[in-house]
Amino acid sequence: MASRNLVTLTGSGISAESGVPTFRAADGLWMGHRVGDVATPEAFARDPALVQDFYNRRRRQLAAVQPNAAHHALADLAARWDGHVLLVTQNVDDLHDRAHADRPPAPGFELIHMHGELLKAECTMTGQVCDRPGDLVPVEPSPFHPRGRLRPHIVWFGEFPLHMDRIEAALRRCDLFVSIGTSGAVYPAAGFIQLANLAGARTVELNLEPSLGRRLFDEGRYGPATEVVPAFCAGL
8 A cells, every 4th residue: 555644754864964063972062062051941041152152153054055865855755745744853954944945845745843943043931933044142132022032943952842742643643654864862753663663654764874773663774865865765
């Protein structure tokens, strides 16, 4: 039976080939900083200047990168898919957005940034979100509340990923689940494969190398994302 409900999860491995740094080095530091100093609500309360500067630099780096063949292959697939496609990305860059802008998807397509978006900002009082491609100053006033200020629209450690209800609902009814460029180590995304298996979906891992959850997938294809993703999509 042909698959109609597709859920795709992407991680840092798909954007790394565009030149987007993964930021977490082998020593656990992000651009020379401990995670607890730049990626927690407590860090923002303690040193907003450091946190804003960290994300300002990440924002500027996006201007120098472009979607790669893997991003475009997923956009092409979404444009021709006869059914529902949910693309969930753990990445906060805008490379999927740009790839899909070049090839408008079919009506059944959704894109969810479960960890937020680098080019957006969020009000600390109301949670409202706005586009913000430029730098944020340490104490950036919010347009949504007189006592609010703008913070990066990023899900920090200790915060819950976005739109989990929609993601889990789609996983429970999917019949094809594809995981791309993820380590299988970060929850709740690492648990998506288990929900897809409960739904009876065909499950495929496309990665540079087998992830920690490889044994849970029906199939694995390994190599650079710019090679294995276009080849897989072409065969669907």
